[in-house]
Amino acid sequence: MSKNIKLRKGLDIKLVGKAEAVLENTPMAKSYAVSPLDYENVTPKLLVKVGDKVEAGSALFFDKNNPRILFTSPVSGVVSAINRGEKRKLLNVAVEPDQVQVYKELPVVNVAKAERSEVIEMLLQSGLWTRIVERPYGVIANPEAKPKAIFVSAFDSAPLAPDYNFILKEERAAVEAGMAVLAKLTDGKVHLSARKGDEGYMAEVKGVEYHTFEGKHPAGNVGVQIHHIDRIAKGDIVWTVNIQDVAIIGRYATSGKLDMSKVVAVAGSEAQKPLYKRIISGAAIESVVGSVAAGVRIISGDVLTGVTTAADGYISANANVVTLIPEGDKYELLGWAMPRFHRFSVSRAYFSWLCPKKEYKLDTNLNGGERPFVVTGLYENYLPMDVYVSYLLKAILVGDLDKMENLGIYEVLPEDLALCEFVDPSKIDMQQIVRDGINLMIKES
Amino acid sequence: MGLRKFVDKIKPTFSEGGKLGFLHSTFEGFETFLYVPNTVTRKGSHVRDCNDIKRVMIVVVLALIPATLFGMYNVGHLAGEEGILPAFWYGFLETLPTIIVSYVTGLAIEFAFAQKRKHEINEGFLVTGLLIPLVMPVTIPLWIVALSTAFAVIIGKEVFGGTGMNVFNPALLARAFAFFAYTPQMSGEAVWYADGKTGATALEQLSTYTAGSELPYSVSDAFFGFMPGSLGETSTCAILIGAAILLFTGVASWRIMLSVFVGGLAFGYLFDAVGVTEYPAYYHLLVGGFAFGAVFMATDPVTSAQTNTGKWIYGFMVGALAVLIRVVNPAYPEGMMLSILFMNALAPLIDYFVVERNVARRKKLIKNVK
Numbered sequence: 137m138s139k140n141i142k143l144r145k146g147l148d149i150k151l152v153g154k155a156e157a158v159l160e161n162t163p164m165a166k167s168y169a170v171s172p173l174d175y176e177n178v179t180p181k182l183l184v185k186v187g188d189k190v191e192a193g194s195a196l197f198f199d200k201n202n203p204r205i206l207f208t209s210p211v212s213g214v215v216s217a218i219n220r221g222e223k224r225k226l227l228n229v230a231v232e233p234d235q236v237q238v239y240k241e242l243p244v245v246n247v248a249k250a251e252r253s254e255v256i257e258m259l260l261q262s263g264l265w266t267r268i269v270e271r272p273y274g275v276i277a278n279p280e281a282k283p284k285a286i287f288v289s290a291f292d293s294a295p296l297a298p299d300y301n302f303i304l305k306e307e308r309a310a311v312e313a314g315m316a317v318l319a320k321l322t323d324g325k326v327h328l329s330a331r332k333g334d335e336g337y338m339a340e341v342k343g344v345e346y347h348t349f350e351g352k353h354p355a356g357n358v359g360v361q362i363h364h365i366d367r368i369a370k371g372d373i374v375w376t377v378n379i380q381d382v383a384i385i386g387r388y389a390t391s392g393k394l395d396m397s398k399v400v401a402v403a404g405s406e407a408q409k410p411l412y413k414r415i416i417s418g419a420a421i422e423s424v425v426g427s428v429a430a431g432v433r434i435i436s437g438d439v440l441t442g443v444t445t446a447a448d449g450y451i452s453a454n455a456n457v458v459t460l461i462p463e464g465d466k467y468e469l470l471g472w473a474m475p476r477f478h479r480f481s482v483s484r485a486y487f488s489w490l491c492p493k494k495e496y497k498l499d500t501n502l503n504g505g506e507r508p509f510v511v512t513g514l515y516e517n518y519l520p521m522d523v524y525v526s527y528l529l530k531a532i533l534v535g536d537l538d539k540m541e542n543l544g545i546y547e548v549l550p551e552d553l554a555l556c557e558f559v560d561p562s563k564i565d566m567q568q569i570v571r572d573g574i575n576l577m578i579k580e581s
Numbered sequence: 582m583g584l585r586k587f588v589d590k591i592k593p594t595f596s597e598g599g600k601l602g603f604l605h606s607t608f609e610g611f612e613t614f615l616y617v618p619n620t621v622t623r624k625g626s627h628v629r630d631c632n633d634i635k636r637v638m639i640v641v642v643l644a645l646i647p648a649t650l651f652g653m654y655n656v657g658h659l660a661g662e663e664g665i666l667p668a669f670w671y672g673f674l675e676t677l678p679t680i681i682v683s684y685v686t687g688l689a690i691e692f693a694f695a696q697k698r699k700h701e702i703n704e705g706f707l708v709t710g711l712l713i714p715l716v717m718p719v720t721i722p723l724w725i726v727a728l729s730t731a732f733a734v735i736i737g738k739e740v741f742g743g744t745g746m747n748v749f750n751p752a753l754l755a756r757a758f759a760f761f762a763y764t765p766q767m768s769g770e771a772v773w774y775a776d777g778k779t780g781a782t783a784l785e786q787l788s789t790y791t792a793g794s795e796l797p798y799s800v801s802d803a804f805f806g807f808m809p810g811s812l813g814e815t816s817t818c819a820i821l822i823g824a825a826i827l828l829f830t831g832v833a834s835w836r837i838m839l840s841v842f843v844g845g846l847a848f849g850y851l852f853d854a855v856g857v858t859e860y861p862a863y864y865h866l867l868v869g870g871f872a873f874g875a876v877f878m879a880t881d882p883v884t885s886a887q888t889n890t891g892k893w894i895y896g897f898m899v900g901a902l903a904v905l906i907r908v909v910n911p912a913y914p915e916g917m918m919l920s921i922l923f924m925n926a927l928a929p930l931i932d933y934f935v936v937e938r939n940v941a942r943r944k945k946l947i948k949n950v951k
Binding site: 370561 | 943
């Protein structure tokens, strides 16, 4: 029984440089890293020091707030650096890989017969637990909590998003095994949502509640899907897992070996050859994108929600695409008064409505200065949820917890408001505001 | 790029710590006017829509141009100038001082506040500065313009925290200030057009209109604007061109615009039907400031209702109240200004109830689970 949900609101931003359906294997990178910054609200406590030998699956650090949550090395090798930023904040733990990979002996259970607690323990030990996201707030799932349901989105609708049907073409068994693991974790349902008309084998995955979605971005955002399938009310807890992580969990549950290899798309107007690459999670970005010219921004993730990555940095654990776009640190003479045919706008004050099929080469210029909230009724067109965006943001700005709760802070994550942020002529950093609001909620609860 | 080099060269002088550091915001205002800054995204979405508030505001100014140009021509036309160009030139010279005074006064205050608060200059006054002369009588003394503009910007906007925080539409507030503080210059029977020429506006004639007699101005004169009135309000036709620009670009809310006209028509018909008025309901939409208010004033996003449902209610009430004041209250032949200001004050309340319904839906969810 599948249900089709059609969303009218949203926007597909068409960008130059979509990854071609070609898969390339990359050689082992010089270095891999695990970063606590890829997760929200983690206070890392180190378990290794520079020079320690680790295996793939050895814990590198854990979360002080919840010591059961381990962060494990994706490769075997030697801890080569522990990078810290201001105030000795841990940025990442880097591992120089061995030529021949050694996998740590990790507990494996027969998922079909095992107790829920045994499955949880298996995921915690392997470090894969960190890949389970809890809503509200978008933090690592609390192993003591019981979610009312688990949601998986089988497609990504963001600009230049990777095509999971292509990435997971050969991984059907792993996806199904992963879904079986998730089914163990909740008494409720496991919801799987695919894009209508582009469903691949997802429709045939067993043991899940299957849905299809139609519409523009953010139809692929799991938060939007939750809103239309089974909304989060106060007191509810739901978990979400990225579909590629489901495959990784499935692979681990069947083989007992922590194989963190994954496929990422390399895309964007500055990518020399936009295609897919097989890598191991946490690889040095240089091994993924090669050498990158100056004036190009490397984004781990998509252009709306990804994180800027330095040329000597590492791919974020959350990224399934690396996007390369030009920096926009240039002045534009009287730009606001010009026709600007080469730029994209949802407003008909510009001309991009004339060529809806055109692919744009957008840079990182803010295209204006930050202003107070002025326009109304615009944001709601880009968030297919029953949420009054500007009211929620203003409640966050004044730190009114009751209002935040009433206006829907439990239902959104920064990524859900990314499109509103994109279209906003006042250039307000909405994702940061939402993140601040969530952190305030966590602090006060 | 010679210009860019020059701007870069003088930039340190105007930056904080520079010799003219106290003009920091002013310099920045001019610089960003000249060049879209080279700021890149640091947080959140890496790419941004190329639309910004400057563009939004300039679209509104563009939409005001037809009404402004026609208003200028009309001033000369009513003063008895023959031919289009001479009439326009006459009106242009007659109105230019008002426009300059409004912009200079308002922008000076805006710049001073921006500097004091250390934020960038907001573009909102580009629109307000043109709206003020458009809603004032042509012959208004310039010192009243300056005083009302200052009142509107300081008391109407800056005390609330500046653009985006104001409760009342600043341009209308300027008019209201002048209207109540300097009533003889603003209303009565003997003002409204150019030097030496006076006459009653259509609305004042309507208030004494009896059945069977001629309408004060023919429907076509009223639609095209060949009648006395404030500079921008007379030609419904020119205003509708502006409306088309605003609606097409999506800058103004079609919900508000439509519902203001619906509200005005509905109450117009109501009064016609019960026999309070004897002239056709649609005549309300053509005379006085109704169309101008509906298109340019009621749709101000900051002071109108912000939720879509709220916009319908707000717009309808603006139109309905305007006609109600016109017909029922003999002291104010024109109701549009007061009706919009009143609804500006009520808009947050309308939104409150709309948002509360959203909250109630969310709370109901909790009960369903338990």
